Amino acid sequence: MRPSNMKNHNGIPIAMKKDIRISLVHDYAFSSKGRMPPLGLMYLSASLKQNGFRNIRILDLQLYRKPRKSLIEYLNSLDHQAPQLIGFYMNTPTRFVVQQAIQITKKLHPRALVCAGGPHPTLDREATLSSCEGLDFVVAGEGERTFLESVQRLSENFQVESLKGVAGTSLKIEDQIIHQDLRPRIRDLDDIPFPDRDAVDIHGYRFEFPVVDQDLQKTLKPTTLISSRGCPYSCVFCSVADQWGRMTTYHSPPRVIEEIKILKEQYGFNAFYFFDDTFTLDRNRVLDICDRMLKAHLGIHWFCEIRANTVDQELLSTMYRAGLRSVAIGVESGNPRILNQVIKKGITLDEATRAINICKKIGIYVKAFFTFSYPGETLDDVRMTLHYIDTVRPDTFTMTKLIIYPGTPLYRHAVDDNILAKEFDWFRYYSSYNSASNELVMPIFIDRLSFKDFLAIEKEVSRLSIGMRKRRTPFQLLKILGRNIKKTKSGKDLIIVLKRIGNYLISLLLRQK
Ligand code: B12
Ligand code: SF4
Numbered sequence: 037m038r039p040s041n042m043k044n045h046n047g048i049p050i051a052m053k054k055d056i057r058i059s060l061v062h063d064y065a066f067s068s069k070g071r072m073p074p075l076g077l078m079y080l081s082a083s084l085k086q087n088g089f090r091n092i093r094i095l096d097l098q099l100y101r102k103p104r105k106s107l108i109e110y111l112n113s114l115d116h117q118a119p120q121l122i123g124f125y126m127n128t129p130t131r132f133v134v135q136q137a138i139q140i141t142k143k144l145h146p147r148a149l150v151c152a153g154g155p156h157p158t159l160d161r162e163a164t165l166s167s168c169e170g171l172d173f174v175v176a177g178e179g180e181r182t183f184l185e186s187v188q189r190l191s192e193n194f195q196v197e198s199l200k201g202v203a204g205t206s207l208k209i210e211d212q213i214i215h216q217d218l219r220p221r222i223r224d225l226d227d228i229p230f231p232d233r234d235a236v237d238i239h240g241y242r243f244e245f246p247v248v249d250q251d252l253q254k255t256l257k258p259t260t261l262i263s264s265r266g267c268p269y270s271c272v273f274c275s276v277a278d279q280w281g282r283m284t285t286y287h288s289p290p291r292v293i294e295e296i297k298i299l300k301e302q303y304g305f306n307a308f309y310f311f312d313d314t315f316t317l318d319r320n321r322v323l324d325i326c327d328r329m330l331k332a333h334l335g336i337h338w339f340c341e342i343r344a345n346t347v348d349q350e351l352l353s354t355m356y357r358a359g360l361r362s363v364a365i366g367v368e369s370g371n372p373r374i375l376n377q378v379i380k381k382g383i384t385l386d387e388a389t390r391a392i393n394i395c396k397k398i399g400i401y402v403k404a405f406f407t408f409s410y411p412g413e414t415l416d417d418v419r420m421t422l423h424y425i426d427t428v429r430p431d432t433f434t435m436t437k438l439i440i441y442p443g444t445p446l447y448r449h450a451v452d453d454n455i456l457a458k459e460f461d462w463f464r465y466y467s468s469y470n471s472a473s474n475e476l477v478m479p480i481f482i483d484r485l486s487f488k489d490f491l492a493i494e495k496e497v498s499r500l501s502i503g504m505r506k507r508r509t510p511f512q513l514l515k516i517l518g519r520n521i522k523k524t525k526s527g528k529d530l531i532i533v534l535k536r537i538g539n540y541l542i543s544l545l546l547r548q549k
Contacts, residue, residue: 056191057091057114058084059122060235063137064103065130070243071098072260075311076154076179077125078231083180084187086229094235107137111144119194120148121187123175126156126164128441131462132477135168142170149196151186153179158279159443160462161206165213167463172196173207177280178265180228182219221280225265225287230295233259238303245307245339246432247361248401256337258307259299263292263325267313269343270445271368272379273407276313278443284317289324293332300336308338315340316347323351326358337361344387352394362401365391369406370424371417378410380445385424392428404430408493409438409481411449415489422496429504435497437490438481446481455481 062074081092097103126134153175157164175182182204189198204219245258266284267276299305339362367388369375395402408418440450450456524530
């Protein structure tokens with residue numbers, strides 16, 4: 037039999053090399069920051085195209101008003117006779133919507149092969165495969181090489197069995213789950229091509245890019261990129277170590293500049309959001325990138341996340357000259373004991389204060405992240421954080437409840453201390469104290485604080501945040517309200533927005549008092 041006439045066990049013709057049709061789906065995820073391009077899927081698409089695969093489409097459901105309906109329409113438009121490989125990005129907050137999408141996909145395309153990758157499948161391979169009906173395999177960790185090898189194998193023989201021996205995959209074959217070795221990291225990120233920005237509507241994304249200068253703000257056309265992957269630190273709530281391993285890998289400075297030039301000259305972007313886990317990890321590399329930005333007269337503005345112990349006046353000033361106008365900094369707690377003994381953040385409060393003050397002095401917009409309800413944290417400890425925020429006054433801050441993610445030291449602590457039941461399962465709904473928001477699907481670390489304490493803290497956080505924000509006219513408030521309601525796509529989103537408005541109004545009342 038000639039290869040083109042051969043069929044797999046599902047009756048699908050076994051594909052001729054490069055004949056396979058590939059869809060990569062980013063599901064809808066509510067985010068108050070706006071919608072951002074799915075860089076991971078765009079990297080995958082680029083690697084496949086570089087290796088001769090042409091039938092690749094990215095469906096980004098973030099950009100559709102009715103994501104479920106759009107997914108179904110998309111699936112119905114696919115050729116049922118061709119070998120279809122449909123891959124989903126899945127993180128922990130979106131695991132349930134993706135689980136549902138996988139089920140719909142398999143129902144409409146029973147002969148397709150369905151896979152998933154991203155943080156959740158990487159950190160929870162067994163449960164992802166066993167709980168997602170219709171899922172054939174998962175890719176753990178970096179996808180470029182693993183997915184390429186999978187697609188190459190499937191092009192020769194379109195059945196999941198052909199993936200036996202592909203490092204980085206876990207397979208479900210007739211209800212049996214097979215985990216294979218993990219794949220070593222890509223050491224030199226320059227070996228992989230630029231993300232495939234033509235595979236999405238790259239100009240269709242809108243997201244926050246706050247800067248101090250409001251006139252500058254109006255001129256910014258922002259997009260995103262990544263110059264490194266990984267982080268050597270091990271903050272208790274973060275899964276980066278389990279997701280990427282401890283190694284940090286880089287694109288070289290010339291390559292970073294080349295990517296920016298392409299984004300500017302070919303796509304018209306002039307503001308860049310670096311999504312590195314810790315952009316400022318290697319000081320010399322940052323200085324090299326800044327130097328190249330300046331020499332190339334790029335005339336751009338950019339954002340990155342900084343770590344308090346890796347920045348100083350000289351570095352931040354150079355970054356400012358090269359166009360840095362906005363940073364985010366994780367301070368996490370204003371209590372030194374919690375910060376270092378519990379979170380293991382590896383920074384001091386003095387370092388955080390210094391970094392924030394330098395940014396404010398130079399004119400870099402600074403957003404600081406804080407969290408509360410750490411193991412052993414009392415109401416007095418939390419009040420120290422509120423006091424700290426009130427003293428250092430970053431341009432803006434978030435202070436949220438501590439959420440437990442898989443693959444984190446906090447998760448292991450939560451299981452050991454019965455904060456999470458021993459039989460806790462990421463794919464079973466978990467109801468915590470507030471069923472009106474995301475907490476329905478995300479477990480919170482509830483330890484020393486009571487429900488009443490949580491409410492009191494949230495009220496104080498709103499009051500502090502309002503006190504630090506500029507006062508707005510009723511017209512401005514109505515505009516913000518309209519914009520937020522427009523962003524919502526489900527009843528649940530609307531409840532989240534209404535809850536925020538409620539908190540805002542309460543805090544306004546409190547401020548009047
Ligand atoms: C950018 C980003 C965002 C953007 C989203 C942009 C977007 N549209 O993707 C914004 C700011 C909106 C955001 C929001 C949030 N984020 Co976020 N975010 C990131 C960040 C910094 C970079 C993502 C990225 O581009 N990575 C680079 C690419 C190359 O990696 P990747 O996406 O994982 O893709 C690779 C592999 O995973 C794999 N792969 C991925 N998908 C697929 C699919 C298939 C089929 C295959 C085969 C392979 C594959 O191949 C890719 C290429 O190697 C990551 C940290 C990180 N380093 O990944 C956190 C991260 C993903 N975010 C995280 C979190 C917790 C959040 C928030 C909850 C934060 C908050 N408190 O609001 C929200 C949740 C929003 C939501 N509802 O989903 C966690 C997720 C942890 C988890 N277990 O899910 C991460 C890992 C940070 C961390 N270290 O904890 N985030
Ligand atoms: S510094 Fe940031 S990326 Fe690194 S472990 Fe801590 S939270 Fe995660």
